[in-house]
Amino acid sequence: MNSKPCCRARRHGNRRINHQHFKKVLIMETDKIVQLLSKFKGGEVDLDQTLETLKRLPFEDMGFAKVDHHRALRTGYPEVVFCQGKTHEQVEKIYQALEKHNGNLLMTRAEPELFARLQKVDDRLVYNELGRTITLEKEAREKTGSVLVISAGTADIPVAEEAAVTASISGAKVERLYDCGVAGIHRLLAQNEKIQQARCIVAVAGMEGALPSVVGGLAACPVIAVPTSVGYGSHMNGLAPLFTMLNSCAPNITVVNIDNGFGAGFCATMINSTR
Structure with a gap:
């Protein structure tokens, strides 16, 4: 068995953490805040718009769902959408909210009819018919x-x-x-x-x-x-x-x-x- 690590890792308590992955996530989330504040400083967005965006950073309250935009920052992985039991319209709105703030995305328990609807919104989506999953891979990540x-x-x-x-x-x-x-x-x-x-x-x-x-x-x-x-x-x-x-x-x-x-x-x- 090859014991050589595939990527640099560090110890955190009693476990090793994929340092590069978490560092990348942290940098991406920090960059979003820096870009927002730079736009405010340059007059591209006003105070109300800036405050509204900052309020949505932890989560976005859509009434029927509270979309967790900080999941990746906390855990290293963005929120996953469980489609079963949700209406097509609800899934579409949740997806659109997540897509603005995240890289790669996953939706599970998705039927073909739902995929057909979402593909009209974003043709980058990929459907696995056997696994009933829908994925969006924005960032080509080394496996x-x-x-x-x-x-x-x-x-x-x-x-x-x-x-x-x-x-x-x-x-x-x-x-x-x-x-x-x-x-x-x-x-x-x-x-x-x-x-x-x-x-x-x-x-x-x-x-x-x-x-x-x-x-x-x-x-x-x-x-x-x-x-x-x-x-x-x-x-x-x-x-x-x-x-x-x-x-x-x-x-x-x-x-x-x-x-x-x-x-x-x-x-x-x-x-x-x-x-």
């Missing part, structure tokens, strides 16, 4: 580290894709291994070198949910287990694999909620950038 996303079956790929897209748009170098479940374990064992090289692994499985435990026994890194709602009868819409993963004897496994590919991909990105 670093190694996040490996493994699905047990083909039916688990939509959740795995949500995880993979989330990690990739957030700056991680992502590799996918699909349909490598324990029913044909030779398919997984044939990929042992990739498992050993990963900084973090996302293991996605429905049915009985055994895949993460097997991966955890092979990997020298954290494994994020994702149960899916794929399965029959007593599978109970994902509860069976969830219980299996929660009770895994592999000590390097942590578990997210059923079908939560986004949560797994986001955590994998943070682990990838701090190792």
Whole structure:
């Protein structure tokens, strides 16, 4: 396993932080404030406009949503839009507010009809049909580290894709291994070198949910287990694999909620950038 870091990092308490990434975010946010104050000083904007913009910097109250413009400053990553349950008009307005203040953006649980509407607003948007994600990549960022996303079956790929897209748009170098479940374990064992090289692994499985435990026994890194709602009868819409993963004897496994590919991909990105 290559232990050479992909980018310069520093210690913060007991963890290493991707120094370049957070420095870049801080500089970008500071530049926005400097530009605003320079415009005010030069008479390009008046006092009321300046105050109104400064008030919106932490968050923008839209009534139905409070858009968090300082999320990237606090965490290193901008707010992500969960589209399910929102009207198309609400998502469009939230997107337009975020796009003004952020670089790369991610929207999850997005249906094709929503993408068709948003693409008319911004033709730079990219849709992942399997993962139901919409992304905007303004800034070409070098992908670093190694996040490996493994699905047990083909039916688990939509959740795995949500995880993979989330990690990739957030700056991680992502590799996918699909349909490598324990029913044909030779398919997984044939990929042992990739498992050993990963900084973090996302293991996605429905049915009985055994895949993460097997991966955890092979990997020298954290494994994020994702149960899916794929399965029959007593599978109970994902509860069976969830219980299996929660009770895994592999000590390097942590578990997210059923079908939560986004949560797994986001955590994998943070682990990838701090190792």
